[in-house]
Amino acid sequence: MSVLLTAVVTLGVIGAGSAAILYLIGQKFKVEEDPRIQEVQDVLPAANCGGCGFPGCASFASACVKADTLEGLNCPVGGQATMDKVARILGQAAPVAVKKIAVVRCNGTCEHRPRINLYDGASNCTIAAALYGGDTGCSFGCLGLGDCEASCTFDAIHINPETMLPEVVEDKCTACGACVKACPKDIIELRKQGPKSRRIYVSCVNEEKGGVARKSCEVACIGCSKCQQACPFEAITIENNLAYINDDKCRLCRKCVPVCPTNSILELNFPPRKDKSPKEEKATVDA
Amino acid sequence: MLKTFRIGGIHPKEQKVSAGNAIQPIAIPNQVIIPLAQHIGAPCQPVVKKGDTVKVGTLIGKSVGFVSANIHSSVSGTVLKLDKTMDASGYRRDAVFIKVEGDEWEESIDRSPDLKKECNLSPGEILDKIAAAGIVGMGGATFPTHVKLTPPPGSRPEILIINGVECEPWLTSDHRLMMERTEEIMVGTTIVMKALNVDKAIIGIENNKKDAIEKFGKCAEAYPGISVEALKVQYPQGGEKQLIDALIGRQVPSGALPISVGAVVQNVGTVLAIYEAVQKNKPLVERVVTVTGKDVKLPCNILSRVGIPAANLIDAAGGLPETTGKIVSGGPMMGKALASIDVPVTKGTSGILLIPTLEAKRKAMKDCIRCAKCISVCPMGLNPTLLMNLTEFEVWDQAEKHRIADCIECGSCSYTCPADRPLLDHIRLGKGRVNTIIRNRKTNA
Numbered sequence: 001m002s003v004l005l006t007a008v009v010t011l012g013v014i015g016a017g018s019a020a021i022l023y024l025i026g027q028k029f030k031v032e033e034d035p036r037i038q039e040v041q042d043v044l045p046a047a048n049c050g051g052c053g054f055p056g057c058a059s060f061a062s063a064c065v066k067a068d069t070l071e072g073l074n075c076p077v078g079g080q081a082t083m084d085k086v087a088r089i090l091g092q093a094a095p096v097a098v099k100k101i102a103v104v105r106c107n108g109t110c111e112h113r114p115r116i117n118l119y120d121g122a123s124n125c126t127i128a129a130a131l132y133g134g135d136t137g138c139s140f141g142c143l144g145l146g147d148c149e150a151s152c153t154f155d156a157i158h159i160n161p162e163t164m165l166p167e168v169v170e171d172k173c174t175a176c177g178a179c180v181k182a183c184p185k186d187i188i189e190l191r192k193q194g195p196k197s198r199r200i201y202v203s204c205v206n207e208e209k210g211g212v213a214r215k216s217c218e219v220a221c222i223g224c225s226k227c228q229q230a231c232p233f234e235a236i237t238i239e240n241n242l243a244y245i246n247d248d249k250c251r252l253c254r255k256c257v258p259v260c261p262t263n264s265i266l267e268l269n270f271p272p273r274k275d276k277s278p279k280e281e282k283a284t285v286d287a
Numbered sequence: 288m289l290k291t292f293r294i295g296g297i298h299p300k301e302q303k304v305s306a307g308n309a310i311q312p313i314a315i316p317n318q319v320i321i322p323l324a325q326h327i328g329a330p331c332q333p334v335v336k337k338g339d340t341v342k343v344g345t346l347i348g349k350s351v352g353f354v355s356a357n358i359h360s361s362v363s364g365t366v367l368k369l370d371k372t373m374d375a376s377g378y379r380r381d382a383v384f385i386k387v388e389g390d391e392w393e394e395s396i397d398r399s400p401d402l403k404k405e406c407n408l409s410p411g412e413i414l415d416k417i418a419a420a421g422i423v424g425m426g427g428a429t430f431p432t433h434v435k436l437t438p439p440p441g442s443r444p445e446i447l448i449i450n451g452v453e454c455e456p457w458l459t460s461d462h463r464l465m466m467e468r469t470e471e472i473m474v475g476t477t478i479v480m481k482a483l484n485v486d487k488a489i490i491g492i493e494n495n496k497k498d499a500i501e502k503f504g505k506c507a508e509a510y511p512g513i514s515v516e517a518l519k520v521q522y523p524q525g526g527e528k529q530l531i532d533a534l535i536g537r538q539v540p541s542g543a544l545p546i547s548v549g550a551v552v553q554n555v556g557t558v559l560a561i562y563e564a565v566q567k568n569k570p571l572v573e574r575v576v577t578v579t580g581k582d583v584k585l586p587c588n589i590l591s592r593v594g595i596p597a598a599n600l601i602d603a604a605g606g607l608p609e610t611t612g613k614i615v616s617g618g619p620m621m622g623k624a625l626a627s628i629d630v631p632v633t634k635g636t637s638g639i640l641l642i643p644t645l646e647a648k649r650k651a652m653k654d655c656i657r658c659a660k661c662i663s664v665c666p667m668g669l670n671p672t673l674l675m676n677l678t679e680f681e682v683w684d685q686a687e688k689h690r691i692a693d694c695i696e697c698g699s700c701s702y703t704c705p706a707d708r709p710l711l712d713h714i715r716l717g718k719g720r721v722n723t724i725i726r727n728r729k730t731n732a
Contacts, residue, residue: 117377117626120649122709127716132626133377208371208379 036089037062043085044075049153051076051176064090071095077154077174099193100175102157102168106142106187107203107266109163113138113217129184137216140206142166142187151182170197192247197269200245200252202227204264207240214262221264227256289494291519292529295666297699299456299522299620301495305579305586306459310467312590313603315387319362319594320372321347322382325633326423327430328354333383339366344393344570347383350421356431356634357421361572361592363391375616375633377626385594397567402470406478406565413482413565420564421634422571425556426450426461426525427617429635432557436482438546445549447480447488448534449558451503452518452525454493455618458638460575461555463588465492465499469506472555475562476513483551488513490555491534493520522620523697527552529666541693556637571634576600580641582608591632597639598628612644620698653706661700661710667693671700671710678717687721694718 041061048056052075054063064073064086074097075082087094113136119128125147133139144164148157156172157179159165166179166188180188187205202221206213210222223241235249236256243265245256254273257265324330331348335341341360348358364387371379392398408416418433438444449472453461465472476488490507492500494517503515518524518533528539530552537548545552553561556574563569572593579586584605591600597614601607607628615622616630617637625639661671669690677686691714700710 117624122652122712124712124716127709127712130716130719131376131712132624133373133379139378212371212379 034062034065037065039089040064040086043078043082043089045077045082047077047153047174047176049077049174049176049178051174051178069093069095076100076176079174100190101170101173101193101197101199102175102177102179103189103191103199103201104142104166104168104187105189105201105203105205106165107219107264108136108138108141108217109165112219113141119143125182126184138206138208138213138220140185140208141204141217142185147182147184148179148188151178153178194247194252198252199247199268200250200254200257201247201266202243202245202264203266205242207242209241213241219262219264222262224261226259226261227265230255230259289517289519290533291521292524292532292666294668295664295699296521296523296529297664297702298520299702301520302456302579303459303462303495304457305577305588306462306496308459308463308587310463310575310588310590311603313595313600315362315390315592316595316599317387318367319385319387319592320382320596320631321358321361321385321594322372322374322380322631322633323348323358324374324380325358325429325593325635326356327428328352328356330381331355331358333369333381335366335369335383337366337368340364341366341385342391342393343572344396346570350418350431354431354434356423356433357419357570359421359570359572360385361594362387364388373627373630375623375625375630382631395568397569402474403566404474406474406481408481408565410482410484413478416565416568417482417561420560420570422557422560422564423634424554425560425574425634425637426554427621427635427637429633432553432561435553436479436551438483438551439544442546443549444483444485444546444551445487446535446551447476447483447485448530448550448552449476449488449490449555450525450527450530450552451490451492451496451499451555452530453496454520454522454525455620455622455638456522457579457640458577458618459579460577460588460637462496462499464559464575465496465555466502468559469502471562472558473503473506473510473513474566475558475560477510478561478565479551479553479558480512485551486512489534490515491518491524491530492516493518493524495520523666523695523699526666526695526697528695541690574632574634574636576632576636577638578604578641579638580608580611581643581646582610583641584608591636593633594631596629596631597625597636600632600639601628601641608641608643610643610645611641613642613647615640615642620702621696649709650707652708655706655708658705660703660705664699664703666697666699667695669694671714672708674717675708675710675713678713678720683717683721683724686717687725691718691721692725
């Protein structure tokens with residue numbers, strides 16, 4: 001009996017002593033952490049995608065808590081709802097973030113852009129881009145090997161096997177920017193999603209002179225500046241033989257789309273156009 | 288037993304079918320396109336404009352920056368335009384388009400075939416002439432030669448190694464040069480020895496070129512300090528570090544240049560170009576290109592001016608075989624597939640290889656079976672399969688630790704892999720990234 005008692009008492013004393021030491025050390029080296037960091041982290045999506053510009057959700061949470069205002073801090077994955085929750089925890093006003101979406105600025109499908117050679121190396125855009133200009137005459141366009149698809153953690157971008165171009169799934173895209181970074185040709189851009197998901201953009205990144213660009217791809221931007229002249233809001237700039245629509249200035253009037261001789265400006269999610277004569281069109285603008 | 292490098296290496300089928308065919312000239316077309324970036328380093332600044340008249344040897348592109356090389360007109364005629372042209376990799380880069388009229392050379396160039404042995408110039412003057420002539424490494428890497436011959440401060444060259452290995456299968460351009468221009472290469476060697484202030488040179492030739500070894504052996508008797516060494520046939524013996532190891536048994540440390548073990552390596556083609564530049568004032572405007580392949584009717588070695596389209600050379604070799612699936616600029620191991628046959632010959636085009644579709648097609652990648660063949664053939668003692676995985680998962684610090692930057696991109700790993708894994712493709716990508724990281728660290732430090 002006494003053997004048992006001795007063991008229990010000894011272990012009990014050792015246990016209590018260790019607990020006391022641990023407690024004291026714990027007190028001594030305690031790291032003061034703002035409890036709100038954990039609260040903020042709990043409302044974040046926990047995707048750790050890096051779309052906010054921070055290494056992960058935890059560092060974004062601590063940045064939010066430390067910052068004086070939430071201006072400039074945005075979780076693209078959670079969107080406005082998440083940022084509202086974060087703002088409530090911190091007792092601050094939530095900034096109104098513009099919803100963005102990834103846009104693929106190349107329309108060089110197999111039909112529009114004939115293949116002039118075959119690539120059978122490693123199936124990776126970055127490797128192919130380091131080796132050569134690509135299997136079409138356009139050395140700027142999409143290589144179609146799917147680095148963007150591999151980089152997406154939200155299953156929101158896929159290579160269409162028919163066109164060999166990536167397509168963005170609008171409902172899933174969180175504008176985290178992973179595909180933008182993954183693309184070695186800088187084709188993907190984050191643009192404003194726009195009201196009712198309506199967007200207008202130049203679907204080309206070819207910086208060659210018009211004739212050369214046109215020769216390699218039917219729908220290449222040739223830098224003719226017709227769209228620039230048609231734009232009433234000065235939203236379009238031409239640089240390096242390539243038109244670019246500034247989505248801060250663009251008011252989605254769609255005037256640039258029909259004037260493009262190569263159909264390289266795309267409009268998405270608009271209702272079909274009515275067949276209008278130029279006169280009527282003017283009348284509607286005046287009204 | 289013949290010497291060779293101590294670790295790794297492979298022996299692909301040699302296929303030197305054009306070895307017995309003498310170097311032949313090719314007709315100059317009506318127009319040539321001379322790219323302004325034919326070397327490693329900064330592209331040239333054009334010094335001619337539309338409408339200018341040029342002769343063979345007229346400077347058209349001036350080197351900018353330290354690592355760069357001049358570019359000269361390879362024909363006489365009028366400059367049509369300065370525009371972009373598709374280069375071998377399919378990207379469009381700046382080039383000078385020249386309409387050919389006659390074949391008039393600059394007066395300063397000595398075109399007589401006489402051998403000129405004496406060279407009374409100082410090392411500095413020799414280097415200036417090499418730089419002015421725009422000479423680059425003719426083995427394919429196209430590193431500006433005058434930079435390579437300027438040892439960094441604190442290092443002293445002890446021995447000159449002349450690379451007559453030509454370890455790539457199919458290629459025979461260096462072999463033909465060694466057979467037909469033996470004396471000139473010898474004199475060129477003495478000039479480089481003078482420029483470097485060394486008294487010893489070894490010419491390394493692989494044992495599949497017995498005629499060249501014999502010819503050089505006889506010729507070398509008249510030149511003190513120069514010896515000829517036959518080497519066991521082993522790829523990639525033409526790599527600088529492998530050749531130094533094979534010939535003098537010294538190993539270049541990781542990340543260091545050959546000069547750190549006192550050696551400077553020059554290709555035979557480069558040495559010939561140096562001879563012509565120093566003794567004859569002839570800039571680098573032409574080179575020997577092997578046009579060959581399994582179904583090529585007339586495999587040949589063509590002396591081509593820079594700027595002539597590859598298509599013309601293929602025609603001279605009996606036309607494009609119908610079976611062709613891939614056209615490679617350079618050898619089958621390290622050459623690059625051409626995106627178009629209209630690309631011009633440049634200073635680094637050692638060969639044009641026409642590979643039939645059946646042999647050109649890469650096989651589908653399978654899973655690694657851990658056979659370690661790639662490790663046993665790597666001449667740099669690396670672990671290619673590990674480096675490929677590290678690159679795929681972007682673990683750059685580990686890749687650097689496992690010496691990815693030491694890869695010489697010889698392709699032995701991909702060649703030997705029984706699972707057809709694109710090892711080199713990935714490693715090349717990772718090497719580029721790691722080198723950028725190392726460079727950034729150096730500039731920030």
